[in-house]
Amino acid sequence: MSVHKSDIKRITTHILQEMKGRGEKISMLTAYDFSMARILDAAGIDVLLVGDSASNVMAGHETTLPITLDQMIYHASSVVRAIRRCLVVVDLPFGSYQGNSSEALRSAIRIMKESGAHAIKMEGGHEIRESVARILSAGVPVMGHLGLTPQSIYKFGTYSVRAREEDEAQKLIEDAKLLEACGCFGLVLEKIPADLARRVAEALTIPVIGIGAGNFVDGQVLVTHDMLGITKDFQPRFLRRYAELYNLMQGAVEQYIRDVKEEDFPNAQESY
Known part of the structure; x- marks a missing residue:
């Protein structure tokens, strides 16, 4: 029996809570x-x-910085048209919110109106609190992101684990509490020590999602192309590959090429 779209229980920020x-x-x-x-x-x-x-995975850039707001809206719109159940969160790209709360609000509203997404995500703590507050005041759900923040890669100069030292760890905890107090519905912690991630998850009432942050948080996120083994060279410690699709897909294409060149494809059954 088929399930009607209206019968599927949609995931909301409240359900995550x-x-x-x-x-x-x-x-x-x-x-x-x-x-x-x-x-x-x-x-x-x-x-x-x-x-x-998407800047790395889909466009081949070295960092996440080049992707534009228009490109993010394009990707988000494509995703929203496919889903029936899950919550769709969209990253505000670099340059669309930092240092200007009015610009941040315009960017968030464009994403919500033009893509149909359910929430946005922003990197940073106290330095973006004004933008977070302004976006939330417009009724747009916000997810925070602390720890390794790829949009700030040129500031840090490395993708290594963040907040190993107690002063940086304490700042991260304070930023996490600030984001919760502002009204964020959730938080991503990227590439920080597992014990620190546990301290944050236990200190907050909102869900904390980890990537390279251990198993003591409320959930996990990975880049799908990494998890499925479509990307080949990226192998951080926190990544578990659940498939090796790069090799499988390459093998299928090689077989197709052979079949075409040997005139095996299409055969009589595959012709009109």
């Missing part, structure tokens, strides 16, 4: 296009992040 309350872990992956998002949503993923990692 309930999941944390009962100790149910939250699953989150990235998506940038319709076809992949449809597969992930059908599999039962809780949250899809239209990440500015």
